[in-house]
Amino acid sequence: MPPKQRPNRVAAPNARRRPSTPLLLGLVVAAIAVTAVAITLSLTLGGGHRAPVVPTSESIVAGIAQHGLVLGNPKARVTLTEYIDTSCPICKEYARTTFPSIVKTYVRTGKVKIEAQPLGIVGPSSERGRQLLLAAARQGRAWNLAEVVYANQGNETTAWLTDAVTKELADQVAGLDLNTLLADSTSAETHARAARIDAQAQADGVTGTPAFVLTTADGQRHLLGAGNPGYAAFADVLDRALSA
Amino acid sequence: MSDRRLRLAIASVAVAGVGVSAYLTWVHYRPGALVCTAGGGCETVQQSHYAVLLGIPIAVLGLSVWVAVLGLAVWETELARALVVAIAVSALGFAAYLVILQLTVIHAVCVWCMVNDVALVPTLALLAGYRTLRTSD
Numbered sequence: 216m217p218p219k220q221r222p223n224r225v226a227a228p229n230a231r232r233r234p235s236t237p238l239l240l241g242l243v244v245a246a247i248a249v250t251a252v253a254i255t256l257s258l259t260l261g262g263g264h265r266a267p268v269v270p271t272s273e274s275i276v277a278g279i280a281q282h283g284l285v286l287g288n289p290k291a292r293v294t295l296t297e298y299i300d301t302s303c304p305i306c307k308e309y310a311r312t313t314f315p316s317i318v319k320t321y322v323r324t325g326k327v328k329i330e331a332q333p334l335g336i337v338g339p340s341s342e343r344g345r346q347l348l349l350a351a352a353r354q355g356r357a358w359n360l361a362e363v364v365y366a367n368q369g370n371e372t373t374a375w376l377t378d379a380v381t382k383e384l385a386d387q388v389a390g391l392d393l394n395t396l397l398a399d400s401t402s403a404e405t406h407a408r409a410a411r412i413d414a415q416a417q418a419d420g421v422t423g424t425p426a427f428v429l430t431t432a433d434g435q436r437h438l439l440g441a442g443n444p445g446y447a448a449f450a451d452v453l454d455r456a457l458s459a
Numbered sequence: 460m461s462d463r464r465l466r467l468a469i470a471s472v473a474v475a476g477v478g479v480s481a482y483l484t485w486v487h488y489r490p491g492a493l494v495c496t497a498g499g500g501c502e503t504v505q506q507s508h509y510a511v512l513l514g515i516p517i518a519v520l521g522l523s524v525w526v527a528v529l530g531l532a533v534w535e536t537e538l539a540r541a542l543v544v545a546i547a548v549s550a551l552g553f554a555a556y557l558v559i560l561q562l563t564v565i566h567a568v569c570v571w572c573m574v575n576d577v578a579l580v581p582t583l584a585l586l587a588g589y590r591t592l593r594t595s596d
Contacts, residue, residue, distance in 0.1 A: 233591060234541035242545035250552040257512050257556070304508060370508050372565055443488070 275315045276358040279322060283352045286318075287328035293456045294430040295321075295449075296330045298421045300337040301344025301364045302371040306425045309443040310365045316446040321453055331357060332412050334424055340369065340376035342409075343400075347381060349408050350399035356391045363387045431456050465590040469543065469583065470532040476525035476579045483518035483571055504569035509560055517557070521575060524550060528583065544591050547584040554580040 282289055295317070299306045321327035333349065335342030344364060351360040363384050369375025378397075385393045399405060419428050420438050427439040429452060439452060460468075487505060504510065510517050528546055531539040554576035561568050 234537045234544070238538070239541045239544060239591070242541050243548050246545040246549035247552065250549045250556075253512065253553060254556045257509055257560075260508075260513070304511075372507065 274359060274362060275318055276362065279318070279358075281352075281355045281358055283355075284331045284333075284348075284357050285328050286331070286358050287322040288325035289328060291326060291328040292432040293327045293453060294330055295327055295453070296332055296419075296428040296430065296436075298332045298334055298416055298419075298424050298426040298428070299361070300334050300341050300424040301348065301361070301376070302338040302341045302368065303424045304368065304371065305443055307365040307368050309425050310362070313443055313446045313449065317449055317453075320450070326457055327453055331361065332416065333409075334412065334416060334421075335409070337424065338371035339374040340371075343374075343376045343381075345409060345412075346400040346405055347376075347385075347396065349405045350396045350402075351388070351391060353399050354391055354395065356388050359388045360384070360391065429453075429456055431459060462590065465586060466532050466535065469586050469590070470529060472579055472583050472586065473525050473529035473532055476575060476583070477522065477529060479571055479575045479579065480518050480521035480525055483569075483575075484516060484522050487516045487518050501567075501569040501571065504561055504565055504567050504572060507565050507567075509557075509565065540591060543583075543587045547580075547587040550580045551584045 276286060279286055280288070285294075299310075317327075317329070322329060331348065331352075333345040335345040347364070348357050348361055351357045364376075367380070367384055369380070381397070382393060385391050385396055416426075419426075419436060421428075421441075423441050425443065426441040427449075429437045429439055431437065483505070486501075487510065512520065524546060528543060531543045531546070557572060558576050561572065
């Protein structure tokens with residue numbers, strides 16, 4: 216019996232064929248060009264400090280009472296504490312996307328007050344940003360300054376919050392006295408306040424920014440987590456705390 | 460190694476790439492979920508300005524590239540084969556850039572990004588290049 220012969224395989228069209236050299240070369244050159252453009256854009260947009268820009272939108276916190284670092288009705292039963300860093304891009308994202316809705320629904324209505332607790336952990340300008348917010352709080356302008364600082368936030372890996380930038384940013388906050396701000400920012404009281412915030416952050420279990428702690432009507436503090444989970448997540452937690 | 464096995468290997472690398480980049484996409488929006496090695500700089504890298512390009516997280520770009528590679532590995536044509544090589548060349552260049560950024564500019568290393576940039580992307584480039592060179596006319 217003759218050995219069984221394997222049937223000849225018929226190659227499918229285009230299968231197992233080396234791509235034509237012009238096609239391959241063309242695509243590879245295009246790929247290199249795309250990569251070069253992407254790297255250039257990344258370096259151009261990602262690094263360095265951008266020139267300060269005045270926020271075009273109306274202040275989110277306009278007309279809301281500020282007591283130190285607390286925004287809103289001081290008698291509100293529920294407190295949302297924000298651990299933030301002025302150099303933290305996700306804090307900026309939270310401030311831009313989620314914070315306005317929380318303010319509109321819960322703070323302006325007097326249901327919830329929000330307390331800022333600035334940390335200095337992300338980059339070389341973080342501690343300076345914290346000092347400035349703490350100093351601005353003494354003039355009742357911490358939230359206004361935070362808004363302007365986020366709108367002009369520099370690269371967190373650099374010392375972008377220079378004295379010149381600080382002056383430009385402070386000039387954009389109505390009613391904020393620059394000389395007082397600078398003097399207060401390095402005062403012993405500010406350093407002591409910063410140390411108390413660090414201790415509280417440690418007690419709350421905070422390891423990064425932004426992080427959020429909810430203080431319910433019974434005075435219990437609950438760590439909600441970190442990042443920018445979006446307005447719906449906050450609304451759910453705040454509604455439950457208010458109805459308890 | 461047969462062409463079928465090479466395609467399978469490319470598809471496997473792409474599946475791993477989809478997994479890593481999908482995880483990095485998820486933690487971009489949920490940083491609290493980021494699992495990093497002790498002392499690692501995952502959070503620093505993820506929160507860096509360099510983690511976003513033209514408003515699009517790099518992780519999302521990576522995810523779309525890996526999904527494309529997976530699709531091209533399934534779609535067996537001359538054009539698909541050439542496109543995988545082109546994508547591999549582009550990814551290799553950008554991965555090298557990201558590694559240099561982490562080591563010299565951000566001064567922090569994201570271990571998940573490194574898995575992608577140092578292991579998966581070079582493997583894809585090797586497989587795609589080998590597959591193209593060995594196939595006969």
